[in-house]
Amino acid sequence: GAVVSQHPSRVICKSGTSVKIECRSLDFQATTMFWYRQFPKQSLMLMATSNEGSKATYEQGVEKDKFLINHASLTLSTLTVTSAHPEDSSFYICSASLPQETQYFGPGTRLLVL
């Protein structure tokens, strides 16, 4: 299957700072990338969908000014959590896909905001 990487795998930051998470499709060009958030023992919650070169589409209830998404190329999308607070602590997972194809997930990024 296709390989998707995420960096960093875990990050600890102070409240009020911003954190950037990178998602890369390593062996294919992903026209669409997705960002999910997962709380402990819960399912994946879609935050936003991004297509290369266009603005991301955010799900209802997700603050676009807080969770900035950039999809600058067919192999790279970034999620920036701005002015992070402890309630933003979570497991963030990206996925990537070709048009109408399966989503392949990255290994996730554990964010802890102190």
Added chain:
Amino acid sequence: GENVEQHPSTLSVQEGDSAVIKCTYSDSASNYFPWYKQELGKGPQLIIDIRSNVGEKKDQRIAVTLNKTAKHFSLHITETQPEDSAVYFCAASFSSGGYQKVTFGTGTKLQVIP
């Protein structure tokens, strides 16, 4: 929107026994049904998928069945092994805006007892 229900939430089986996880979906537009395995602290990994024009698909010890009329689909794992222990998510998806919009089930924690 689509709603996916998954049962059971937890499942314990003896090594060598079979495990069955069942899901239902609500939107008849859904036409692609992937299953993901998620190990602790990792991203979901695609293990098998089925499209709506197929009733059953098998890959070694894993099989998936789909009943479009009843909007049911199931995952069957035979000859379970301890390394099958993980959380399994079913998903239902349909085409939307050039990509597959995926809705996940709530997950099943499978424990295989040696």
